[in-house]
Amino acid sequence: MGGMTASLRDLTAWVDFQNSTAHALGPYAAFVHGACLVFIDAIGLSVASSRAVREARRTRCIERLLQLLPPPVAAEGARALHLGTDTVPEMAEGERPQPYAARPVHAHDSGAHDLAGAEAMDTSTDGVARAQLFGLPPFFIDLGSAPSDAAFSLHAPTTRANAFRVLRALQLRKPILLEGSPGVGKTSLVQALGAACGHTVVRINLSEQSDLMELLGTDLPVEGAPAGTYAWQDGAFLAALKAGHWVILDELNLAPQSVLEGLNSCLDHRASVYIPELGSTYACPSTFRVFGCQNPLQQGGGRKGLPKSFLNRFTQVWMEELDASDMRLIATNHFPAIPATLLERMIGFARALQREVVTLRKFGSRGAPWDFNLRDLFRWCELIELEQVGPYWQPSQFVDSLFVQRMRTVDDRRAVLALYGAWLGGYEPGAMPGASAPLPRPITAPGTAPGTAPIESDDGFVLQPHYAITRSTVQLRPLEALMTCIRMRWMCILVGEAGAGKTSLARLLARLAGRPMAEVTLSTTTDTTELLGCFEQNEPSRVRLAALRATGTLVAHTTQALLLSGSTHTGVNVHTGHCSATSAVAAECISVATRLQAQWAELAAPLGTGGGGESRDVLGLLCAIEADAPPEGARYDAAADARNGCL
Ligand SMILES: Nc1ncnc2c1ncn2[C@@H]1O[C@H](COP(=O)(O)OP(=O)(O)O)[C@@H](O)[C@H]1O
Ligand SMILES: [Mg+2]
Structure with missing residues (x-):
């Protein structure tokens, strides 16, 4: 049994089990179940093996176990284990x-x-x-x-x-x-x-x-107690x-x-x-x-x-691995809206991916070890249920974010897509009327986002309309995947060569979404107190700094709100970036924002860099509006996008 030895503890456990269950199960059933519990259920543990090998081992062990019983009662033991039917009893x-x-x-x-x-x-x-x-x-x-x-x-x-x-x-x-x-x-x-x-x-x-x-x-x-308690x-x-x-x-x-x-x-x-x-x-x-x-x-x-x-x-x-029929049952139970035929193919694809990448190692050697399991399937189903309505299911919409983007090389990505084509290529029954192709789109205006992953801003922040970003598809696909993760509250790891733009991508997204982002550089010496905090001496300057930071964020929010409300009155064209403060309301908004920024700049001086970053961005935008011209490089050029094939 793969080098397993029976210790005294194992034997005691077997005996204990029989003592505690024999009255209910009968002595022979208690005998065989006890042996399963102590020896056979562990098959697979600590040794790499395939499901078939494990099954064969289990069968051999059980045969041997039954031989230990005198022939007249061996049948009783076999019955107790439900041999020949299912190893697990049905309700009977x-x-x-x-x-x-x-x-x-x-x-x-x-x-x-x-x-x-x-x-x-x-x-x-x-x-x-x-x-x-x-x-x-x-x-x-x-x-x-x-x-x-x-x-x-x-x-x-x-x-x-x-x-x-x-x-x-x-x-x-x-x-x-x-x-x-x-x-x-x-x-x-x-x-x-x-x-x-x-x-x-x-x-x-x-x-x-x-x-x-x-x-x-x-x-x-103790909180609130004298120091040292x-x-x-x-x-x-x-x-x-x-x-x-x-x-x-x-x-x-x-x-x-x-x-x-x-x-x-x-x-x-x-x-x-x-x-x-x-x-x-x-x-x-x-x-x-x-x-x-x-x-x-x-x-x-x-x-x-x-x-x-x-x-x-x-x-x-x-714990034996789930097979396709388990996955089908579980997924159907969890996502009743998704049709069985679609689930079948999605499961087929996920399992094929697991087989080719993990078992056969046909591709995906970079980035291994991989595992494609029920979690991936659940994520996929969650997104589909959330974003789509039947009968226009488009599983392909999320394949890029969930599977393709995870692969490290172009060839691996192609291989994933080929598998997808094999399993779901012909599936999509027809696009939903008015739906766009699942290709990344440039960020153009508040509320819009690359591809299909808008981030809602629930605290009044919106994507900045004039913000210039690189419109290369290389950046947009990971950006879309990242936004999907954020929207679904999934954790995300950006993996890539040094200098590939991982940090900048996260920073870019934080700025687009107007969310403050804390950056922590981890190293082998980082410990949890650095991340979660610990007790330190009371330091008034730290409290002041924290208050200033909080105010900074508030000022940034307010300025942005003022400018945006100003822009609706001026009819700022978010596509061209052109605006002019024609109406009195807009002029008033801009003037209030200017004063606010000026006062804040004075107050925030002790913060140095880092504290006023967000405000300064907004200020740049403000200056541009005042100058009645879009900020440098911020103009969205639809024609150029069309030329670049981003649309
Ligand atoms: N039988 C099942 N029914 C419903 N969901 C399941 C079932 N088995 C696994 N899952 C789901 O699969 C995911 C992974 O399960 P988890 O218990 O975290 O796996 P593990 O601990 O083995 O890594 C979870 O989202 C879990 O809810
Ligand atoms: Mg777990």
């Missing part, structure tokens, strides 16, 4: 073990069709008290009290099989480690199970920078432990050794943590569960594997 009345009386719960929970709620008789009392349970037969867990709102499709076959393994693992009190490719739904499965069972799930994202203080707690200054503040992990919540330790293998060691005592038989600063020990309540999640090493899961002795504390569950 007869198959549920006696103590459970099935009753579907969460009728409102559309994602959990195949999950059963059940009521268990608490036989220790007179049989009246009943505990609420939730799970996939025959594995159930206690229902907590937090409300359920899972938007997760537990009925996709692979997800269901994965969920089944996790539910089986939950029968033991050990922490559970989920490993699987990015995007298979490790984090969201735990969240969904937690939500469905009414447990609050606390997610802690670990990284190389995580430290134990974040998790367990530390002494912090410190009080203990629980970290996220300790708080969750005390409250008996579920905890996800996400990206577990990225955490430094010290963090792992600090958590050790909560993860093994001691099930408690000692906090030296408080001189107390906290025992893990029975509802407290710990889930570790990590990506496989070979898929960007960090530089190191976890030590075997640490891994051994967990029940390890490999």
Whole structure:
């Protein structure tokens, strides 16, 4: 089994499992399920293998396992594992073990069709008290009290099989480690199970920078108290432990050794943590569960594997990859408006991309490792649902931003487009009347933007009408992708050679959108206090500077608003940049803005450069308007654009 050895801990876990489930499952079913839990569910973990190889291994292990049973009961064991049908049980009345009386719960929970709620008789009392349970037969867990709102499709076959393994693992009190490719739904499965069972799930994202203080707690200054007063503040992990919540330790293998060691005592038989600063020990309540999640090493899961002795504390569950039918089910459930035929092709394209780039490595060697998964599909669907109306679906509209722009070389981009052509080339049923081709367009006026990605300004700022930008398609395509990210509130990483214009592109966009942008230069020595802040001595000059900066932004906003309202009265032509202050209102606006700027310039002198940047831009514009001429280079030349093929 790929070099796996059975430790004493594994054997104890197997026995524990049988002891705790034999009464409900019967001895042979408990025997085989226990072996699956301890040995077979982990197949795939820590070794690179294909799905077919994993399946073959599992089958071999199960065959061997069944041979361990005396022949007359081997069939019973096989039945318990649902061999020959599906590894995961469907709802079937007869198959549920006696103590459970099935009753579907969460009728409102559309994602959990195949999950059963059940009521268990608490036989220790007179049989009246009943505990609420939730799970996939025959594995159930206690229902907590937090409300359920899972938007997760537990009925996709692979997800269901994965969920089944996790539910089986939950029968033991050990922490559970989920490993699987990015995007298979490790984090969201735990969240969904937690939500469905009414447990609050606390997610802690670990990284190389995580430290134990974040998790367990530390002494912090007390707000409002005299200087030097410190009080203990629980970290996220300790708080969750005390409250008996579920905890996800996400990206577990990225955490430094010290963090792992600090958590050790909560993860093994001691099930408690000692906090030296408080001189107390906290025992893990029975509802407290710990889930570790990590990506496989070979898929960007960090530089190191976890030590075997640490891994051994967990029940390890490999999360099998989603196949096309899972994706179809999940996507149909999430995006009911998008027609099935279209989804089918989009999934085909995404999977073909994954196969050619990741599995076969036909292209895309620059920038590897790649992964195209459900997340990409979800983004694509979100954009389509948000921006388009049926039946005029145009999936191609976002292919550039979502897939093509990610590739690093022209050949790779062509290869992506060719794949797109193969899967969706003939799809688009016809353009929506009046819709433009999804080619980048130059920025021309407030509210318009490259291609199809306008940024709304919700705080009164608009794209500056006279702002001159390079109208090269090379810049506009990434700009469009960037704007899409901002509009959708997705994080974005600009990747490119030194000097390719990454920073300038971000700066340009910030200026176009009129948003202040903070720039932080990261290096290997940057630490979180620089980004998030820390306690420092009170410094009056810093407060003054912050106030001045805030005022600067306000002045810039006001000036811009004045000028824009002036421009509507003068009828400024945003396409040519020409304007003249003919009306009295416009003249008044301009004069107020001028005075405001003059006063601000005086006040802002101590800020030096950096503080008044935005205002100075506006001032330049103002001067240009006063001079009754468009600022240098700011005129938009539609004819030139047409010549350059940008229109
Ligand atoms: N069965 C599913 N039903 C609905 N959404 C899913 C399902 N599996 C995964 N997803 C979605 O896929 C994305 C990636 O899942 P996530 O749990 O973050 O993956 P991982 O933690 O394995 O990297 C999330 O947006 C998640 O909601
Ligand atoms: Mg995750």
